[in-house]
Amino acid sequence: xxxxxxxxxxxxxxxxxxxxxxxxxxxxxxxxxxxxxxxxxxxxxxxxxxxxxxxxxxxxxxxxxxxxxxxxxxxxxxxxxxxxxxxxxxxxxxxxxxxxxxxxxxxxxxxxxxxxxxxxxxxxxxxxxxxxxxxxxxxxxxxxxxxxxxxxxxxxxxxxxxxxxxxxxxxxxxxxxxxxxxxxxxxxxxxxxxxxxxxxxxxxxxxxxxxxxxxxxxxxxxxxxxxxxxxxxxxxxxxxxxxxxxxxxxxxxxxxxxxxxxxxxxxxxxxxxxxxxxxxxxxxxxxxxxxxxxxxxxxxxxxxxxxxxxxxxxxxxxxxxxxxxxxxxxxxxxxxxxxxxxxxxxxxxxxxxxxxxxxxxxxxxxxxxxxxxxxxxxxxxxxxxxxxxxxxxxxxxxxxxxxxxxxxxxxxxxxxxxxxxxxxxxxxxxxxxxxxxxxxxxxxxxxxxxxxxxxxxxxxxxxxxxxxxxxxxxxxxxxxxxxxxxxxxxx
Amino acid sequence: xxxxxxxxxxxxxxxxxxxxxxxxxxxxxxxxxxxxxxxxxxxxxxxxxxxxxxxxxxxxxxxxxxxxxxxxxxxxxxxxxxxxxxxxxxxxxxxxxxxxxxxxxxxxxxxxxxxxxxxxxxxxxxxxxxxxxxxxxxxxxxxxxxxxxxxxxxxxxxxxxxxxxxxxxxxxxxxxxxxxxxxxxxxxxxxxxxxxxxxxxxxxxxxxxxxxxxxxxxxxxxxxxxxxxxxxxxxxxxxxxxxxxxxxxxxxxxxxxxxxxxxxxxxxxxxxxxxxxxxxxxxxxxxxxxxxxxxxxxxxxxxxxxxxxxxxxxxxxxxxxxxxxxxxxxxxxxxxxxxxxxxxxxxxxxxxxxxxxxxxxxxxxxxxxxxxxxxxxxxxxx
Numbered sequence: 039x040x041x042x043x044x045x046x047x048x049x050x051x052x053x054x055x056x057x058x059x060x061x062x063x064x065x066x067x068x069x070x071x072x073x074x075x076x077x078x079x080x081x082x083x084x085x086x087x088x089x090x091x092x093x094x095x096x097x098x099x100x101x102x103x104x105x106x107x108x109x110x111x112x113x114x115x116x117x118x119x120x121x122x123x124x125x126x127x128x129x130x131x132x133x134x135x136x137x138x139x140x141x142x143x144x145x146x147x148x149x150x151x152x153x154x155x156x157x158x159x160x161x162x163x164x165x166x167x168x169x170x171x172x173x174x175x176x177x178x179x180x181x182x183x184x185x186x187x188x189x190x191x192x193x194x195x196x197x198x199x200x201x202x203x204x205x206x207x208x209x210x211x212x213x214x215x216x217x218x219x220x221x222x223x224x225x226x227x228x229x230x231x232x233x234x235x236x237x238x239x240x241x242x243x244x245x246x247x248x249x250x251x252x253x254x255x256x257x258x259x260x261x262x263x264x265x266x267x268x269x270x271x272x273x274x275x276x277x278x279x280x281x282x283x284x285x286x287x288x289x290x291x292x293x294x295x296x297x298x299x300x301x302x303x304x305x306x307x308x309x310x311x312x313x314x315x316x317x318x319x320x321x322x323x324x325x326x327x328x329x330x331x332x333x334x335x336x337x338x339x340x341x342x343x344x345x346x347x348x349x350x351x352x353x354x355x356x357x358x359x360x361x362x363x364x365x366x367x368x369x370x371x372x373x374x375x376x377x378x379x380x381x382x383x384x385x386x387x388x389x390x391x392x393x394x395x396x397x398x399x400x401x402x403x404x405x406x407x408x409x410x411x412x413x414x415x416x417x418x419x420x421x422x423x424x425x426x427x428x429x430x431x432x433x434x435x436x437x438x439x440x441x442x443x444x445x446x447x448x449x450x451x452x453x454x455x456x457x458x459x460x461x462x463x464x465x466x467x468x469x470x471x472x473x474x475x476x477x478x479x480x481x482x483x484x485x486x487x488x489x490x491x492x493x494x495x496x497x498x499x500x501x502x503x504x505x506x507x508x509x510x511x512x513x514x515x516x517x518x519x520x521x522x523x524x525x526x527x528x529x
Numbered sequence: 530x531x532x533x534x535x536x537x538x539x540x541x542x543x544x545x546x547x548x549x550x551x552x553x554x555x556x557x558x559x560x561x562x563x564x565x566x567x568x569x570x571x572x573x574x575x576x577x578x579x580x581x582x583x584x585x586x587x588x589x590x591x592x593x594x595x596x597x598x599x600x601x602x603x604x605x606x607x608x609x610x611x612x613x614x615x616x617x618x619x620x621x622x623x624x625x626x627x628x629x630x631x632x633x634x635x636x637x638x639x640x641x642x643x644x645x646x647x648x649x650x651x652x653x654x655x656x657x658x659x660x661x662x663x664x665x666x667x668x669x670x671x672x673x674x675x676x677x678x679x680x681x682x683x684x685x686x687x688x689x690x691x692x693x694x695x696x697x698x699x700x701x702x703x704x705x706x707x708x709x710x711x712x713x714x715x716x717x718x719x720x721x722x723x724x725x726x727x728x729x730x731x732x733x734x735x736x737x738x739x740x741x742x743x744x745x746x747x748x749x750x751x752x753x754x755x756x757x758x759x760x761x762x763x764x765x766x767x768x769x770x771x772x773x774x775x776x777x778x779x780x781x782x783x784x785x786x787x788x789x790x791x792x793x794x795x796x797x798x799x800x801x802x803x804x805x806x807x808x809x810x811x812x813x814x815x816x817x818x819x820x821x822x823x824x825x826x827x828x829x830x831x832x833x834x835x836x837x838x839x840x841x842x843x844x845x846x847x848x849x850x851x852x853x854x855x856x857x858x859x860x861x862x863x864x865x866x867x868x869x870x871x872x873x874x875x876x877x878x879x880x881x882x883x884x885x886x887x888x889x890x891x892x893x894x895x896x897x898x899x900x901x902x903x904x905x906x907x908x909x910x911x
Contacts, residue, residue, distance in 0.1 A: 072803065080664065131653065132638055332634065333664035334583075337657040342591060349801035353794040357787030364786065368779070405724065408807045411791055412731060415784025422783060426776045452745075456738055459686075463734035466682060467727060470675040475727045478807075482731070 039506075042499035049382070049495045057385040060392045067388070068111060068395035069126065070403030070477070073347040075340030076109075076126035077134050081330040087119055088326055091319045096328040097121055099142045099285045106199075107134055111399065120333065126401070131337045137199075139332055142285035144232030144324020145204065146263065147225035148270055149279040149291055155219040156196050156211060196222060202286045204228045210281075212288040223288050225281050229266045232324025234259020239322075240314035243306070249314035250306040253321055264298050271297040282320065289320045350407035357411055358384075361418055369425055370521030371510060375500050376421045379492055383417060386488055406477035413485030416460050420453045420493045424501075427452075429522045438518050439505045446498045453493055460486045549774070552767045555828040562705060562825060569712010576715050581722035581806075582658065584672070586665035587630040588637055591656045591802075594623045594648035603627060606643055611636045620802065632659075672726045679730050683737055691744060694833045699740045702826035706736050706817045713813050724806040732814025735784060739777055739822040746773040747830070754843065761844045762834045766827055774823075781819035788812050842899055849898055 071078050081100075087093050097114060100123060104112045113124040128134045197208040205227045212220035237254045255263055263280075270278045271294045279293040292305050305317070358380060366373035387410065394400035427449040431441035464483035468476055504510050504518060511518045582589055600617045603625065607615050612629030620626055625648060632640070637659060645652040660668075683703060687696040710729060714721055746769040754765050788811040795804030834840055 082663070129653075132641075135634070331661070332659070333661045333667075335657070335659040337655075339592070339654045339656045341593065341654055342656045346801045346803060349795045349804055353791040353804065354787070356794055357790035360786045360790060361783055364783065404801075404803050405727075405807075408724075408728075408791065408804065411787045412728075412784075412811065414787045415735075415780075418783045419780045422776065422779045426779070455741075459734060459738055459741075462682075463731065466679065467675075467730060470671060470678065475723055478724075478727055478731075 039502075042502045045495045046499040046503065049492070049499075053382050053386045053389075056389040056393075060389040065392040065396055067391040067402045068400065069343075069347065070401035070406070071124060071126045071336065071343070072338050072404045073343050073350070073402065073407075074126050075338050075343035076124070076128050077131040077338075078125070078336045079123045079135060079138055080333040080335075081121045081123070081139055082333050083119055084329040084331050087328065089322070092323045092326065092328050093119065093121075095319050095323040096142070096330060100138050102285065102287060103137050103140075104134075107137070109134075111401075113399065113401075121330065124401075135332075135335060135337070139330050141327050141329050142323075143204075143327065144235065144320070145228035145283045146230055146234075146266065147208075147228050147281045147283055148266055149223055149276050149281050150207070150226055151224040152276045153194060153209065153222040153224060155221055194222075194224070197286070199286060204231070210283060210286055210288055212291070220288075223276075223281055223291060225283065225288075228283075229280075230259050230262035232321075232327060234262060235321055235325040237322065237325060238318045240309075240311070240318040242311075243304075247304075247306045249309040249311050250304050251309070251314050251317045251321070253303045253305060255303065260299070263303070267294045267299060268297050270294050282317070284320050284324060290317055346404050350404055350411075354407065354411050354414075357414060361414060365418065365421070368521070370516045371504070371513065371518050372425055372501065372521045375497060375504070376418060378500070379421065379497055380414070380417065382496060383485070383488055383492055386492075387485065390484065390488075401477075402481075403477040405475040406481040409478040409481035410485055412478075413460075413482050413489070416457065416482075416486055417489040417492075419456065420489055421497060423452050423456070424449045424493070424497065425522065428501075432519070432522045433525060435525070438511045438522065442498075442502045442505045446501075450494070450498075454490065457486050457490050549771055550767060551770050551823060552763050552828055552831050555824075555832070558824040558828065562709075566705070566708055566712060569709060569715060572712055572716035576718060578711070578715055579718045579720050581720045581725075582628065582660045582665070583723050584665055584669045584721070585630075586660050586662040587628055588632050588640075588657065588659045590625070590627045590641065590644055591658075592625055592644060592648050592650060592654060594625055595650060596648075597622060598625045598648065603644070603647065606647055607640055610640050610643060612640065626802070634659075668723060672723065675726065675730060679733060683733065687737075690741070691748075695744050695747075695830055698826045698830035698833060699737065699744065701829055702740055702821040703733060703736065705821050705825050706733065706814065709817045710810065710813050714810075719809055720806065722806045724803065725810045728807045728810035729814055732811060732818055735815060736818025736821060739780065739818055740826045742777055742780070743770060743773055743822050743827060744830070746770075747827070754840075761847055762840045763831045763844075766831045766834075770823060770827055777819065777822065781815060785812070785815050788815060842902075845899060846901070 083093060083096070093116075097116060100121065101112075101114050104114065104123065104125065107125065107128055107130075109125045109128045111126055113122075115122050123138050125131075125134055194209055196211060197206075202208050202210070207224070207226055209222055209224050211222045214220050234256050235253065236256045236259070238251055240249060240251050242248070243250045266280055270280065272278070275293060276291070279291045281288045281291040283289065290305065290307075292307060309317070362373070362377045362380065365376040369376070391400065391402055395402070424446060427445040428438070428441055431445045432438055436444075461483055464479045464486065467479035468483065514520065598619055600619060603617050604615055607627060607629065611632055612627070614630075616628035618626040618628075625644070627640075627644065629640075637657065641655050641657060642652050645655050648655075680703075684696070684700055687699050691699070707729075710732075714725075747766055750765050750769045750772075754760055754762060760768075788808060791804055792808035792812055795801045795808060835844060
């Protein structure tokens with residue numbers, strides 16, 4: 039008796055408590071693409087992937103680009119050699135689609151000046167229209183920047199991707215350091231591109247230099263590089279440096295130590311091992327950039343997303359209501375147990391999804407909603423199994439009160455077996471992952487696990503406690519005995 | 530037909546007093562299944578399956594227009610832009626769905642803009658799904674692999690949990706469900722998408738579970754065959770089905786209600802076509818799953834079991850008993866010339882069934898009864 043009260047109270051406190059917490063904290067389930075609108079693109083490399091590092095670099099490049107789109111919860115992941123990009127809620131879907139697949143180019147540009155980091159929001163690159171006049175102002179600014187005061191420098195805007203042409207003078211940011219935006223560089227036209235690079239590798243030199251990057255250039259690249267070195271070497275910093283730019287971000291801007299180079303070029307500068315290896319990857323990537331092609335794209339408009347969300351919710355609620363009514367009609371008072379159980383399950387799932395959404399970024403898609411709706415059948419089946427076993431016991435002449443525990447012991451095995459079958463099925467479906475319907479299997483599985491817990495910690499204790507009250511059992515036509523078709527009872 | 534000769538009522542079902550005869554008319558159900566399967570096969574051969582773009586590749590545009598769109602106008606719009614054989618569907622009163630193949634991204638964007646202008650909405654309100662041919666192939670092979678793996682897992686589980694004959698019967702029922710669902714999709718021409726395949730696999734799980742419920746009951750009742758007079762394997766299976774009927778129907782109905790709601794609300798009220806892919810497969814699958822546990826799996830099992838020598842013997846005994854009871858000379862006669870007590874005690878040792886007063890062992894009786902096999906394991910016979 040006491041154990042049942044204990045189970046029941048703890049379950050109620052846990053579930054109701056977490057639900058209230060979720061509502062109060064404003065945490066809500068994160069909606070997937072097909073419920074809030076957005077774009078999802080799967081890219082694959084063209085031809086053979088020469089190195090995993092290059093592919094990872096390509097993913098990094100995409101990530102940086104996506105950051106500039108201002109998407110709230112972007113998700114970029116790899117599945118084998120496919121790259122999956124999910125951008126829920128992105129406003130210009132076509133632009134996003136064009137942006138993510140573009141092949142990035144490595145460029146070597148002479149450094150003209152160093153500018154302070156961009157002040158948000160004036161330097162964000164989300165504008166779609168290009169202002170043709172701004173490049174001329176930049177050019178004008180270039181001639182004066184070396185001797186201007188800080189006021190004009192603060193107004194210089196970073197070049198947009200559209201302005202970032204090979205032959206133009208641009209203002210580009212360097213990589214962010216520890217989350218803070220880095221310095222910006224004003225750079226001249228590109229001297230040569232990654233096509234002139236034949237290879238690069240990171241080496242440990244020992245001594246003062248530590249980790250360095252050794253860059254090998256092809257003959258035309260070497261010529262261009264030397265031309266750059268001759269003009270830049272005599273100048274004073276920062277103009278005696280060359281900026282290595284990948285996809286509009288300055289990866290490194292080393293200064294020339296010599297006016298001309300024959301053979302390989304060594305780039306050093308207090309690099310850690312990771313810094314050096316990273317730069318080497320950048321250079322290797324530039325030599326042979328990974329070209330990505332679209333495998334599949336799904337672009338959902340916000341209105342369609344909203345419609346699908348409403349449809350899913352409405353279908354779920356109506357389905358639940360129908361099932362609840364049927365249970366009430368069939369099992370009378372015991373049907374209330376089912377209704378309460380379903381409500382608790384709904385609250386628990388809501389809290390769980392909201393929590394997982396804010397922690398691991400779990401999104402609720404239409405497939406997930408369908409999985410939840412299907413799981414209602416599995417959940418209610420547990421109640422049906424138990425109640426039918428109760429019926430069997432009561433039919434042999436026992437009282438309802440004395441059958442409650444026996445029936446549960448016998449039926450719990452069946453409930454576990456059934457739920458296990460559903461769980462294994464969901465696990466297999468999740469692993470098979472056809473298209474984007476993993477969400478279905480995931481939410482079905484979570485529901486089934488929850489059902490197991492609720493059967494044990496809620497359904498049985500509640501029925502037990504209800505059966506202790508004779509009044510609840512004996513009510514004519516509506517009572518528990520009536521619901522269980524006990525012999526001699528009017529139904 | 531109930532024992533008192535009247536037809537069953539719903540109340541009988543509720544009180545679990547049913548005595549439906551599922552199994553003695555098995556050819557009726559075999560015929561029904563056969564007809565449905567044949568229709569499905571015909572549909573498959575004639576129509577083929579309407580595979581969605583996730584399997585075949587292509588591009589789909591979905592949008593809601595501000596006026597009633599017409600198929601002809603849309604076709605005139607998209608064909609010059611590059612869709613050679615567009616599939617155009619008008620959903621409800623203002624929804625449009627256009628499908629085409631082999632389109633570059635640039636062409637897709639142009640078509641998006643054109644369709645948006647036609648519908649009177651902004652291009653951002655158009656939903657586009659594009660699947661390249663390689664992706665389509667990947668998805669198709671994954672789907673096939675999923676079906677094969679699932680089948681294998683099911684077969685493994687069944688053979689572990691049950692005897693071979695039960696496993697065979699259950700697998701035949703599963704194949705039956707698969708074939709019927711494919712047939713339904715072939716006849717109706719509804720689109721088959723990855724969602725359909727997933728829903729379908731889920732249903733196989735449910736159907737299997739339903740069959741497990743029935744077979745568990747049969748296994749529970751199997752030992753009773755020898756003890757209850759006149760009960761063959763088929764009779765026992767019949768009784769098991771009746772006992773488990775309420776539970777099985779309840780489970781199926783309760784699973785069907787939310788799915789029906791998904792179909793009705795999702796498709797007709799909101800026009801969310803994505804829900805239709807799931808909902809239809811689930812609905813069809815649940816129905817055939819419930820049907821096949823009762824009318825396919827169990828009859829096949831009964832048929833397989835009845836061929837065993839042990840059960841053939843039981844059946845023969847029951848048959849003879851019935852013949853003797855029906856034969857006119859043996860009804861209502863007073864106790865005839867008694868069998869000598871000595872003979873009777875001897876025959877008792879040779880395990881013949883106990884003679885009843887209505888059936889006297891007349892000397893001209895043809896000896897058709899096969900002796901009941903001896904009780905084993907040292908059990909004493911009274």
